[in-house]
Amino acid sequence: MAVIKKVLITMQGRKFYAKSLEEDLHTQYGFIRKEELKEAKEGSLLKSNTGREFYVFNPHFIDEYRKIKRDAQIVPLKDIGLIIAETGINKKSKVLDAGSGSGALACFLAAIAKEVVTYEIRDDFIEIVKQNIDFLQLKNIKIRKKDIYNEIGDKGFDVVILDLPEPWKAIESCSKALKPGGFIVSYSPSVPQVADFVNALRKNENFVYLKTAEITEREWEVEERKVRPKSQGLGHSGFLSFGRKVA
Secondary structure (H helix, E strand, O other), rough: OOOOOOOEEOOOEEEEEEEOOOEEEEEEEEEEOHHHHOOOOOOEEEEEOOOEEEEEOOHHHHHHHHHOOOOOOOOOOHHHHHHHHHOOOOOOOEEEEOOOOOOHHHHHHHHOOEEEEEEEOHHHHHHHHHHHHHOOOOOOOOEEEEEOOOOOOOOOEEEEOOOOOOOOHHHHHHHHEEEEEEEEEEEEEOOOHHHHHHHHHOOOOEEEEEEEOOOOOOOEEEEEEEEEEOOOOOOOOOOEEEEEEEO
């Protein structure tokens, strides 16, 4: 994947990404010459050949993150936000993510945490994760081909996040991997998965169950005094269940 060189944004909030400064950037609003892209200072204003104005700046992490390669369904940002808020993941945290899928969650957390280890059993997903790690230039992620249902060779985690079909089968192995006081998080799309995980967690004397929640996001359209919700929102994506290791 080509690294983003510049981000351009219109006054209406439309974003465009220049992945090369060796060619003109073509948009629906006209094109911007490569010479102007090369010479543009961060925060400067450029005009396309049709006169449309663009602000230009260097990409931030979130700009690059939005362009990662995706195959498996990824955990959306609204749910990642709840995981971080409920577990307090920070620059001192060591996090285990299983399974990786496209690696979106692991990559986002790696921009915040001290270290992220991600488990995946499918070779095709592992290859995508490696591409995304390289694209984002992350140095604090380790990817391992392991089945968390059977083994965890790594220890001392502050948070373990499970994005698996049967997360209840990983509770015992997670108990061995987590520090005392560490968090276990399960991300599941269906109610039966939530029930099976929470019931199994409550029966395990090493954990206390904290909560289950889902986040729905409704974007609003604001134009002068016309303020209303957009017709399509980001509804159900998954349930998040949280527990904490106590013994």
